[in-house]
Every structure is written in C-alpha cells, then in structure tokens.
Amino acid sequence: MKILPRSFYDRNTVDVAQDLLGKILVRRIGQKVISGMIIETEAYRYKDDEASHSFAGMTERNKAMFGEVGRAYVYFTYGMHYCMNVVARNVNFKAGAVLFRALEPIEGIDYMIKQRKTTISNLTNGPAKLTQALQITKKQYGEDLTKPSSLFVIEDRKIKKTEIKTRSRIGIKKATDKLWNFSLID
DNA sequence: CTGTTGATCTGCT
DNA sequence: GCAGATCAACAGT
Numbered sequence: 001m002k003i004l005p006r007s008f009y010d011r012n013t014v015d016v017a018q019d020l021l022g023k024i025l026v027r028r029i030g031q032k033v034i035s036g037m038i039i040e041t042e043a044y045r046y047k048d049d050e051a052s053h054s055f056a057g058m059t060e061r062n063k064a065m066f067g068e069v070g071r072a073y074v075y076f077t078y079g080m081h082y083c084m085n086v087v088a089r090n091v092n093f094k095a096g097a098v099l100f101r102a103l104e105p106i107e108g109i110d111y112m113i114k115q116r117k118t119t120i121s122n123l124t125n126g127p128a129k130l131t132q133a134l135q136i137t138k139k140q141y142g143e144d145l146t147k148p149s150s151l152f153v154i155e156d157r158k159i160k161k162t163e164i165k166t167r168s169r170i171g172i173k174k175a176t177d178k179l180w181n182f183s184l185i186d
Numbered sequence: 187c188t189g190t191t192g193a194t195c196t197g198c199t
Numbered sequence: 200g201c202a203g204a205t206c207a208a209c210a211g212t
Contacts, residue, residue, distance in 0.1 A: 042193070051193075053208095061207060078194050079205030085193090099193060118196095128194050171193055 002155045006146045009069035009088040013096035016088040017043035018182050020098060022159040024106065027134040028150045034111055034134050036103030036124050037156065040183035042169045044085070046095045050174040054095035064142055065095040072143040072151060073097045074136060081128035084136050086145055086153070101127045101170070102183070159184065 004023065009016055020041050027034040044052040044065075053062040053075070064073040065087055073085040089096030103124035105112060112123045112133040124130040131137070136151070143151045167181040 044193075053193080056209085059208070075193085076206060077192065079207090081194050081206095083193065101193085126195070132195095169193070173192095 003146060003148060004070075004153050004155060006068075006070040009086060009146075010090065011088070012090050013045050013088050013093065013098060014043045014180055016086075017041040017098040017180065018161075018164055019159075020086075020100075020153070021164060021182055021184055022157050024154045024156050025100065025103060025134070026152055026154060027108075027136070029111075029135060032108055032111055034108030035106045036130070036134075037106060038100060038102075038153075039104050039185055040100075040102035040181070042099040042101055042182070043180040044097050044099060045089070046093045049178065051169065051172045051178070052095070052097075054097075058095070062095075065097045067142070068144075070144060070146040072136075072140050072145060074131070074138055074141045076138065077128075082131040082137055083127040084131050084140070099127060100130060101181070102185070103130050103133075105133075 020038050023038050024035050025038055046054050054065045058066050069087045071087050073087055074082055076082055085097035085099045087097050105123050116123055116133050123133045140151055145152045165183050166179045168176045168179055169181045
C-alpha cells in the first residue's frame with residue numbers, strides 16, 4: 001500500500017479527479033480503520049469555473065482551496081451536511097479541488113452502519129453520506145492526505161479511460177457545459 | 187440586520 | 200416528487 005504523493009495533486013484538477021477513481025480513501029480513528037474505493041468524483045476549479053466555491057475569490061470558508069495541494073477541504077452545507085474535497089491544481093491555477101461523491105465500502109463496514117444507521121447500499125453513495133460514514137467534519141479541515149495520519153489516500157488499481165463515465169456535475173445550475181463528474185458506475 | 191440560495195439527505199406522499 | 204432540517208456566504212436595506 002502506497003500513499004499518493006503530493007505531486008499527484010499538483011496537476012490539472014480535472015485530470016486528478018479522473019485519476020482518483022479506483023484509489024482508496026482511508027480513515028483511521030484510534031485503532032479502527034475505515035476505507036472505501038473512490039468511485040465518483042467531481043472537479044471544481046477557479047476563475048474558469050463559475051460553479052466552484054473558489055470562483056468568487058478566497059473566503060474564510062474556502063481558503064483551503066487556495067492552500068497546499070493534497071490537503072482536505074471540508075465544508076458544511078444545507079445546515080446539516082459536510083462534504084469533503086482534496087485540494088488539487090496545477091501551477092496555472094490559484095485554487096481548485098476534487099469532491100469525493102461516492103465510495104465503495106471496503107473496511108470498517110460495521111462501523112459505518114453504526115454511524116449511518118442504514119443499510120449497506122446507502123452507506124457512502126453520496127458526498128454527505130460518505131463524510132458521515134467516515135466521521136469527517138470540520139476537524140479534518142486542512143488535514144494532510146499525503147501522510148499516514150487519520151485520513152489519507154492510497155494507490156490501488158489502475159483504471160482504464162474506457163471505464164470512466166463522464167457527466168455534467170450533479171446538483172449545480174452553473175457551468176453545466178463542463179463534464180467534470182467522473183464515475184465508475186452507470 | 188434580513189432574506190435568499192445552496193457541490194444534500196431523509197422521510198413521507 | 201416534495202418538504203423539512205437549518206449553516207455560511209452574499210446582496211440588499
């Protein structure tokens with residue numbers, strides 16, 4: 001098992017979003033290990049992306065998107081949900097991040113069921129669901145995902161380009177021409 | 187300060 | 200398919 005190096009995130013946000021598919025997101029809470037394969041992501045960029053939180057510039061909430069790549073950007077939305085991104089961009093952009101939208105549970109499934117109080121098919125099939133299952137909150141804001149701490153991403157299998165489904169991003173009304181939602185499921 | 191909107195999920199109809 | 204939960208950012212008063 002190999003942790004993705006910082007250089008992995010130092011590339012075009014859209015490329016990183018595609019390359020994250022098939023990788024494993026690992027959460028460690030004390031001795032407990034919870035993990036899942038990343039099966040859906042979305043890319044959010046900067047001035048060229050009207051739908052991105054960073055589009056209108058830096059705020060207290062989104063400042064992580066302007067910070068070091070490979071770190072977590074966690075935000076609170078709709079009054080009750082957290083969503084998790086990893087900061088990723090190349091040198092041409094001041095901000096950018098990849099939203100984790102869905103995982104396929106691997107380890108710690110019993111723990112997720114306890115957190116979520118629901119059945120296995122509903123554990124991590126949505127951005128706010130997976131943060132709840134992995135117990136990710138603003139405490140993980142800025143967490144370094146390139147270090148074997150409590151939250152990180154490891155290499156797994158290589159995904160063929162032909163396996164990736166491309167769509168318009170979900171739940172947004174702006175910039176719907178950008179096909180920046182990537183997934184391994186139909 | 188007030189009102190509106192939102193990268194959502196759940197439970198009910 | 201739709202309402203409700205109810206926080207952070209922003210535009211307007």
